[in-house]
Amino acid sequence: MFRLLSISFFFFIIAHSAIAQKVNDAVFFTQKKQITRFHTISDLETLKKGELIKLYTDRVEEIMTILPFISLTNEAGVKLSDIGIKEDSRHLKILKNGTESTEKNLETTKEVIEELVPYADTEKIIWTILYFEEIIKKMRIGVNGSF
Numbered sequence: 001m002f003r004l005l006s007i008s009f010f011f012f013i014i015a016h017s018a019i020a021q022k023v024n025d026a027v028f029f030t031q032k033k034q035i036t037r038f039h040t041i042s043d044l045e046t047l048k049k050g051e052l053i054k055l056y057t058d059r060v061e062e063i064m065t066i067l068p069f070i071s072l073t074n075e076a077g078v079k080l081s082d083i084g085i086k087e088d089s090r091h092l093k094i095l096k097n098g099t100e101s102t103e104k105n106l107e108t109t110k111e112v113i114e115e116l117v118p119y120a121d122t123e124k125i126i127w128t129i130l131y132f133e134e135i136i137k138k139m140r141i142g143v144n145g146s147f
Helices: 002-025 041-045 049-069 089-119 122-141
Strands: none
Touching (some): 041 122, 049 089, 049 122
């Protein structure tokens, strides 16, 4: 009985994850791609260069991930069907290819940032992070002017 219950539970988990993956295929971007905190100059001035570069990279990632969809949505978790786009194989494939392409570009961009940005003056890194955060705030406000 325990064995049958274990096998049934295992297949339930597999089926559930397959369905969840299908839903995620139709999502433009997720909340995990968004930063959770904005900073002040004094916040950033207390951080070491390595910490600043991590913040820098996170902000570039959000901008590169969300900006292509800003005319469609600025909210995480929005699916194609939520804005009236049919979730057919063609649209899902286009979205998947776009997401994969962005992820590859992000990997390369992260390498560039990690290798070259440490040579920048700390003050310039701080100002760039603040600039990126302003862009992100504007992206989150969206075309209707609300967060």
